Amino acid sequence: MAVVGRAASRSAANGPASLQDMRRQNLAVVLAAVAAHSPLSRADVSGRVGLTRAAVSSLVDELIGRGAVTEAAATASGRVGRPGRALTVSGEGPAGLGLEIGVGHLGACVADLRGEPRLWRRVERANAGRPPGTVLAELAALAAEAEAEAAALGLRVEGRVLAVPGVVPNEPRGLVERAPNLGWHTVGIADHWPEPETAPEPENEANLGALAEYWNAGTPVETFVHVSAGAGIGAALVIDGRLFRGARGFAGELGHVPVHPEGPECACGARGCLEQYAGEAAVLREAGLAQDGPGDPVALLAERAANGHAPTLAALDRAGRALGLALTSAVDLIDPDGLVLGGAYAELADWLLPSVCAELAARVTVRPWAAEALRPSALGRRGPLLGAALTTIRRIMADPTLLPAG
Amino acid sequence: MAVVGRAASRSAANGPASLQDMRRQNLAVVLAAVAAHSPLSRADVSGRVGLTRAAVSSLVDELIGRGAVTEAAATASGRVGRPGRALTVSGEGPAGLGLEIGVGHLGACVADLRGEPRLWRRVERANAGRPPGTVLAELAALAAEAEAEAAALGLRVEGRVLAVPGVVPNEPRGLVERAPNLGWHTVGIADHWPEPETAPEPENEANLGALAEYWNAGTPVETFVHVSAGAGIGAALVIDGRLFRGARGFAGELGHVPVHPEGPECACGARGCLEQYAGEAAVLREAGLAQDGPGDPVALLAERAANGHAPTLAALDRAGRALGLALTSAVDLIDPDGLVLGGAYAELADWLLPSVCAELAARVTVRPWAAEALRPSALGRRGPLLGAALTTIRRIMADPTLLPAG
DNA sequence: GGGTGTTTGTCAGGACTCTCAACAAATTAG
DNA sequence: CTAATTTGTTGAGAGTCCTGACAAACACCC
Numbered sequence: 001m002a003v004v005g006r007a008a009s010r011s012a013a014n015g016p017a018s019l020q021d022m023r024r025q026n027l028a029v030v031l032a033a034v035a036a037h038s039p040l041s042r043a044d045v046s047g048r049v050g051l052t053r054a055a056v057s058s059l060v061d062e063l064i065g066r067g068a069v070t071e072a073a074a075t076a077s078g079r080v081g082r083p084g085r086a087l088t089v090s091g092e093g094p095a096g097l098g099l100e101i102g103v104g105h106l107g108a109c110v111a112d113l114r115g116e117p118r119l120w121r122r123v124e125r126a127n128a129g130r131p132p133g134t135v136l137a138e139l140a141a142l143a144a145e146a147e148a149e150a151a152a153l154g155l156r157v158e159g160r161v162l163a164v165p166g167v168v169p170n171e172p173r174g175l176v177e178r179a180p181n182l183g184w185h186t187v188g189i190a191d192h193w194p195e196p197e198t199a200p201e202p203e204n205e206a207n208l209g210a211l212a213e214y215w216n217a218g219t220p221v222e223t224f225v226h227v228s229a230g231a232g233i234g235a236a237l238v239i240d241g242r243l244f245r246g247a248r249g250f251a252g253e254l255g256h257v258p259v260h261p262e263g264p265e266c267a268c269g270a271r272g273c274l275e276q277y278a279g280e281a282a283v284l285r286e287a288g289l290a291q292d293g294p295g296d297p298v299a300l301l302a303e304r305a306a307n308g309h310a311p312t313l314a315a316l317d318r319a320g321r322a323l324g325l326a327l328t329s330a331v332d333l334i335d336p337d338g339l340v341l342g343g344a345y346a347e348l349a350d351w352l353l354p355s356v357c358a359e360l361a362a363r364v365t366v367r368p369w370a371a372e373a374l375r376p377s378a379l380g381r382r383g384p385l386l387g388a389a390l391t392t393i394r395r396i397m398a399d400p401t402l403l404p405a406g
Numbered sequence: 407m408a409v410v411g412r413a414a415s416r417s418a419a420n421g422p423a424s425l426q427d428m429r430r431q432n433l434a435v436v437l438a439a440v441a442a443h444s445p446l447s448r449a450d451v452s453g454r455v456g457l458t459r460a461a462v463s464s465l466v467d468e469l470i471g472r473g474a475v476t477e478a479a480a481t482a483s484g485r486v487g488r489p490g491r492a493l494t495v496s497g498e499g500p501a502g503l504g505l506e507i508g509v510g511h512l513g514a515c516v517a518d519l520r521g522e523p524r525l526w527r528r529v530e531r532a533n534a535g536r537p538p539g540t541v542l543a544e545l546a547a548l549a550a551e552a553e554a555e556a557a558a559l560g561l562r563v564e565g566r567v568l569a570v571p572g573v574v575p576n577e578p579r580g581l582v583e584r585a586p587n588l589g590w591h592t593v594g595i596a597d598h599w600p601e602p603e604t605a606p607e608p609e610n611e612a613n614l615g616a617l618a619e620y621w622n623a624g625t626p627v628e629t630f631v632h633v634s635a636g637a638g639i640g641a642a643l644v645i646d647g648r649l650f651r652g653a654r655g656f657a658g659e660l661g662h663v664p665v666h667p668e669g670p671e672c673a674c675g676a677r678g679c680l681e682q683y684a685g686e687a688a689v690l691r692e693a694g695l696a697q698d699g700p701g702d703p704v705a706l707l708a709e710r711a712a713n714g715h716a717p718t719l720a721a722l723d724r725a726g727r728a729l730g731l732a733l734t735s736a737v738d739l740i741d742p743d744g745l746v747l748g749g750a751y752a753e754l755a756d757w758l759l760p761s762v763c764a765e766l767a768a769r770v771t772v773r774p775w776a777a778e779a780l781r782p783s784a785l786g787r788r789g790p791l792l793g794a795a796l797t798t799i800r801r802i803m804a805d806p807t808l809l810p811a812g
Numbered sequence: 813g814g815g816t817g818t819t820t821g822t823c824a825g826g827a828c829t830c831t832c833a834a835c836a837a838a839t840t841a842g
Numbered sequence: 843c844t845a846a847t848t849t850g851t852t853g854a855g856a857g858t859c860c861t862g863a864c865a866a867a868c869a870c871c872c
Contacts, residue, residue, distance in 0.1 A: 053851085054850085084850085
């Protein structure tokens, strides 16, 4: 019962609309209203979304039948009239499983329909260079454990999404085209999964981090660029609240934007790419640190910066200016409402933000540009895993008929 | 942590669906099928879009009543069975009016529902620095003439769109925030229009040029960047077949993307913006030509380049390389299916393309990049005006109920 | 030429979903 | 305890599409 829903019918030219489509959308509308303002009575929902109480009643009945909504006990409202029955998004039943493969760990997370992460699992593993089959077998075991534990909490996993530090093309789905830090090339996830029918759908970790940031924000910005540094530098573009993957799925390759055209040669063959200034390896080198030293290099950088270590501060300043330069291009092209620094950048934001901000302020002059638009990620490195778990949740919210009828 | 705080999806955010919405979409689907493959019988449409013949009949009747579709005479098909009655998109009745204000001219164009431009009007006017009221009064007169002439062709203008060489923010609509080449600042079009109810809706000319390119293409690319040079350099982003205007309407400001961070100072206050290398003024200067000489400077450049004038060729090569550098950023960020050189660039494509292409080939290495994706615009300078006229047509195609019922 | 088969367009009945209006249920106010 | 108010449900009605049937219009075959 993979919740692999197609994208919601976007354009009018796609195909004819049916009564079922109408019903589907209205179920989603009601569910969204309950999610946004619960607890809500049927009458409240009716007044809020514009459907009649009769229609809302029918829709709510179906949502309850599918396990998406639960009816709480009657509340003493204190107001005149018959009290409404409080509706909430169900905290049991349907759930989403997020999985993650990092260079140094495997992770799992289960989120309920309310969007709350209900359990986290993480095991340290040096995955770089290991065969995909081995890694995925271990991950499948971790996933099975997580699903079992979730079942004990009354949660039933309806969909599985896997965050990978690599490129996931639009077509064909289910493929990791390359993940340099893992040493993967053209790995079909389902091909290595013990039970192919429960194989997770891979997605780039930076993209999932950006979506998590969006879904998790109190007052979400609809159009923003989410920059996240791991070994490479990736940008995820969220446009009008939806992830933009580009024509082939390669959008957001910020790491190889040219910032100094005549600069040092990059592994990609070009010169002066952003990665040569703001990539992890470049910053470590510039800061005089060994690249493959023990421990978490990002934490080490943060520690040295906090201690006022001059080479580290200089390296971060240099990185920030280069990043600001690359983001100037992004702002000029995309006109986003926000810029979010995620991944490792979030932990280094204190030392990066000033120079990024200064560069942007100096170069983005032909349009209104607010420094507040630039901020570090609130989720940091947990973002991708949470985003993976929430992907299934948001799909169900957008189309509750993906859930089996009661 | 209120993850599911806001509307779950785009569709859910938009409110409940009604039977009328379903009807609207199905009218659009049928109309789109007729437009794409006419002539088509009702049965053909039914087989193609998946609605039953009965439903298609009802929808076609309504489309005929609204004047969007006409029933041609019976055709001798030669096939067995009762012949179908041929349906075509109406070439009379509903039409769109496009208007254009350029630095040196005013323009008007009327397109029918088939998307065919049926009449063009153009008058030379030195509009730079003239008061908006004067320009718009003249344009209104031109528009009235065009509408009268269109009426003689049996066309009834259902919407008016104005292409301007300036910035048109998302909110409020109807406003030209600034048009440097005209000397305009914060001009409300309707405020200066003789009859406010027929005032056209302004839109940036580069955006309209890109849309025209998309709508006019035989096999449209769904996601592309359309670069167009006039006095400034603008890029329009078409994403999944829809114009992306950015959070505020300022997307595509390619002219001020930094290409050489330490390069010459730009009027915008930054250094090394693309405009300093590939802008009209910069190219003319570099080619040793007077900027305000007589005649069309672009035509002059093309002529000299064709004659092998060395400084001109060098200037164009330099411009092309800078443009390639800026487009590298765009390709890395957006992952488009195509890059289109429009506006003045289209006429200089012979000398620009090689260096643009070379720069892209050298710098876009981490993803598949096909040189064929880069091509000059087929419409050239007529694009914006055609796009303005077609905007109304495409709106009607997407929602035929915009037409008055017969 | 006439009968047969095929395809088209339309019509009547049914299913689904929303709206409207009425009503019973549950609570507060007096 | 009665009246007022609000909630949730029910039944009738309208709009839209689907199903199945049917007349109309043509080609093909004898």
